[in-house]
Every structure is written in structure tokens, then in C-alpha cells.
Amino acid sequence: MVEASKLWFEKACGSSECRTLIHPWTDTCLDATKSMLWSCIKGSYKFYAMVYVIQILMRGKKLKKKDVIEHLKMYIKSGIFGLTVGSSFVTLNCIFRALFFSRFNYYTTVLLPCTISGLAVYFEPPYRRVLVVNLFVNLVFEYWLRTLEMKGWLRRTPGKETLIFMMGSAIFFYLLRLDRENEKRTPLFWFFTPPRISKEVGKPMTGIHGRSPACPHKEPCINYILKGTAQLFGVGCAMTMLRTIIPRLLTPTKAFKSLKMSHLKLGLFFGGYIGIYRLIVCLLCRSQGRDSALYALPAGFLAGAAFRASPSTAISLGPVTSSLQILCSWGYRKGLIPANLPLVELLYCVCQGLLFHARVMHEDVCPRYIINLMTTVTSSKADHIQAAFIEKLQRTLL
Ligand SMILES: [Zn+2]
Numbered sequence: 001m002v003e004a005s006k007l008w009f010e011k012a013c014g015s016s017e018c019r020t021l022i023h024p025w026t027d028t029c030l031d032a033t034k035s036m037l038w039s040c041i042k043g044s045y046k047f048y049a050m051v052y053v054i055q056i057l058m059r060g061k062k063l064k065k066k067d068v069i070e071h072l073k074m075y076i077k078s079g080i081f082g083l084t085v086g087s088s089f090v091t092l093n094c095i096f097r098a099l100f101f102s103r104f105n106y107y108t109t110v111l112l113p114c115t116i117s118g119l120a121v122y123f124e125p126p127y128r129r130v131l132v133v134n135l136f137v138n139l140v141f142e143y144w145l146r147t148l149e150m151k152g153w154l155r156r157t158p159g160k161e162t163l164i165f166m167m168g169s170a171i172f173f174y175l176l177r178l179d180r181e182n183e184k185r186t187p188l189f190w191f192f193t194p195p196r197i198s199k200e201v202g203k204p205m206t207g208i209h210g211r212s213p214a215c216p217h218k219e220p221c222i223n224y225i226l227k228g229t230a231q232l233f234g235v236g237c238a239m240t241m242l243r244t245i246i247p248r249l250l251t252p253t254k255a256f257k258s259l260k261m262s263h264l265k266l267g268l269f270f271g272g273y274i275g276i277y278r279l280i281v282c283l284l285c286r287s288q289g290r291d292s293a294l295y296a297l298p299a300g301f302l303a304g305a306a307f308r309a310s311p312s313t314a315i316s317l318g319p320v321t322s323s324l325q326i327l328c329s330w331g332y333r334k335g336l337i338p339a340n341l342p343l344v345e346l347l348y349c350v351c352q353g354l355l356f357h358a359r360v361m362h363e364d365v366c367p368r369y370i371i372n373l374m375t376t377v378t379s380s381k382a383d384h385i386q387a388a389f390i391e392k393l394q395r396t397l398l
């Protein structure tokens with residue numbers, strides 16, 4: 001793959017017309033805007049259909065009629081967000097090129113329009129904006145990590161990533177348990193939410209039967225632990241199956257044959273994660289006779305070891321990003337961050353600009369998620385633009 005430095009980019013593309021660089025499939029800007037919009041309408045609603053199905057699966061609760069209507073409304077709005085971001089790239093570039101800039105510049109071609117189009121995040125309801133920002137900040141961390149690795153400054157290994165995940169989980173679950181004591185909880189999207197700290201106290205107990213009065217749950221400990229493990233194991237397997245089977249829906253026999261033991265890995269991670277966490281908290285509650293937020297530290301750390309079953313750079317940084325998010329929301333509540341500062345929205349714009357810039361200029365170190373996201377939302381138009389751009393670059397290099 002080709003890496004576009006500032007120098008090369010401006011040499012290869014600086015004097016291009018927008019029709020050769022930005023919309024190689026058509027000559028006129030108006031036609032480009034129309035065709036891009038149509039591709040993004042299709043792509044965006046397809047993408048959000050997947051997102052909402054996964055979110056509903058992860059909730060693990062039955063949908064009521066009220067929920068269905070609510071989800072449908074959110075789905076329509078999220079779709080508008082996606083299609084605005086996707087389609088505005090071409091239009092903004094054509095406008096900028098015609099009005100302000102005489103040449104294509106390394107920073108104003110992708111970074112600037114994609115930072116501006118991030119404002120479309122206002123189409124999402126506030127609590128979903130927080131979730132999207134969490135995801136994008138996490139992706140920026142991944143992008144930086146990959147950049148450092150490419151420069152030879154560090155090496156990513158599943159072992160190191162597991163350790164980061166374990167330490168992150170310890171801090172994250174501790175903060176999460178403290179956060180549950182607040183009236184307004186921070187919106188977070190994680191595998192599970194640890195229960196409130198139980199106020200009850202009881203005598204320390206031995207054996208494995210029943211529950212301690214201090215346990216933060218109602219049923220016997222064994223049931224509580226196994227139920228969580230089985231549920232999350234199921235969710236993990238279901239997610240893998242969806243990902244494997246959906247692209248092969250037209251050939252169902254082949255689709256089922258393609259399922260392997262390795263597809264259980266995600267389930268093992270999810271199930272092990274909640275199972276170990278609950279086990280440690282229950283053991284501590286039983287032996288101490290009272291509950292404490294501090295139990296989340298050893299429990300989160302050891303539970304994080306389950307990540308080794310299915311390691312990935314993006315998820316390894318998840319607990320760290322989410323911990324920062326909780327700290328920020330406390331900052332707002334305590335007045336350390338001005339209440340009228342739209343931090344979430346601004347942060348989203350910056351992250352989107354950086355990541356989409358990485359997609360075009362530094363494809364090698366761009367998180368896979370962003371590449372897939374842009375392909376899906378633009379119905380492959382993004383790859384079309386990318387291919388034409390890379391070709392230009394290569395022609396200059398030769
Ligand atoms: Zn144009």
C-alpha cells in the first residue's frame with residue numbers, strides 16, 4: 001500500500017481537477033453530489049441496520065412495542081447522520097476547490113472537510129453522541145498505536161494487549177461501580193454493567209452454597225455466575241455467527257459448513273469476562289461479609305485475562321477510553337469542565353477528521369473498522385476514490 005506524505009500528495013494531486021481526484025466516476029460536480037448522496041443513503045441505512053441489530057442483541061432483554069418504535073426513530077436519525085457525513089466529503093471538496101483553494105492541499109483535502117462534516121453528529125441524540133465519541137476516541141488511540149508501531153517505536157503483541165486490557169478493566173470497573181452511586185449515570189456501551197454496591201452486611205461464610213447477604217445479587221452465587229457466563233457466551237457466539245453467515249446467506253449449506261471451533265473464541269472471551277468478574281466479587285463478598293467498590297479492582301484485572309481468547313487492538317484499549325469518559329463526565333458534574341462547552345461534539349469532529357484523513361493518506365495504519373465503515377456507508381464509493389488517488393500517487397513516484 002502507498003503512504004501519502006505531505007510532499008508526495010501535493011506533488012501528485014495538488015493541481016488536479018476535482019473531477020479526477022474527488023469524483024473520478026463522473027465529470028460534473030452536481031452529478032457527483034447526486035450519485036454520492038444516493039450511494040450513502042443506501043450504505044448508511046444498511047450500516048445502521050447492522051449496528052441496531054447488534055445493540056438489541058447485546059441488551060439481552062425482550063423488545064416491547066414501545067421500544068421497537070423508539071429504535072425505529074433512532075435508526076432513521078442515525079441514518080441521516082451517516083449519509084450526511086458520507087456524502088458531504090465530495091460536495092465540500094468541490095465547493096472548497098471552487099471558492100477558496102486553487103490547489104489540493106494535504107490538510108484541506110480530507111482533514112478539513114471531514115472535521116466540519118463531523119457536526120452532523122448533532123443528528124444523534126446526546127447519549128448516543130457520547131457512545132460514538134467513545135468509539136472514535138478509541139479508534140484514534142488505535143491509529144496512534146499503529147503509527148508508533150510502523151515507526152518502529154513499539155510492537156503490538158496479544159500478550160501485551162491482554163495486559164493493557166486487564167489493567168484497563170480493573171480501573172474501569174472500579175470507576176463504573178463508583179459511578180453507579182451517582183444519580184445520573186454516564187452512558188456507556190460495554191459488555192455488562194456491574195451491579196450497585198450492596199449496602200447489606202453479613203457474617204463471613206465458607207462453602208459454595210446460597211448467597212452472602214453482602215452479595216450484590218438475589219439468586220444463589222453459582223446461578224448468578226453461570227447465568228452471566230452462559231448469556232455472554234451466547235452473545236459472543238451469536239455475533240460471530242452473524243458475521244460469518246450473513247455474507248453467505250445465498251448459500252446456506254456453505255455458510256454452516258464454514259463455522260469452526262475458532263468461532264467460539266469471542267464467546268469464550270465474553271463469557272469468561274463476566275464469569276470471572278462475578279466469581280471474584282462473590283468470593284470477596286462471601287469471605288468479607290460486606291461489599292465494596294474496591295473489589296472491582298482484582299475482579300476486573302483477573303476477568304481481563306479472558307481477553308486472551310480473542311485479542312484485538314481496538315478492544316484492548318476499550319476500558320482505558322471508557323475510564324477517561326467516566327472521568328470527563330465527573331469533570332462536567334463537578335464544574336471542572338464548563339457546562340456550555342460542547343466537548344463531546346468537538347471531540348467527535350476532531351476524531352472524525354483525523355481518522356478519515358488516515359484512511360486516505362495512511363491506509364496502512366488506519367484502523368480496519370474505519371476502512372470498512374467508509375466502504376459500507378458510501379456503498380464502495382470511498383474505495384473508488386481511494387483507488388484513483390493511489391494510482392495518481394504511484395504514477396508520480398515512478
Ligand atoms: Zn467536483
Ligand SMILES: [Zn+2]
Pocket residue numbers: 211212215216217220221224281282283285
Ligand atoms: Zn454472590
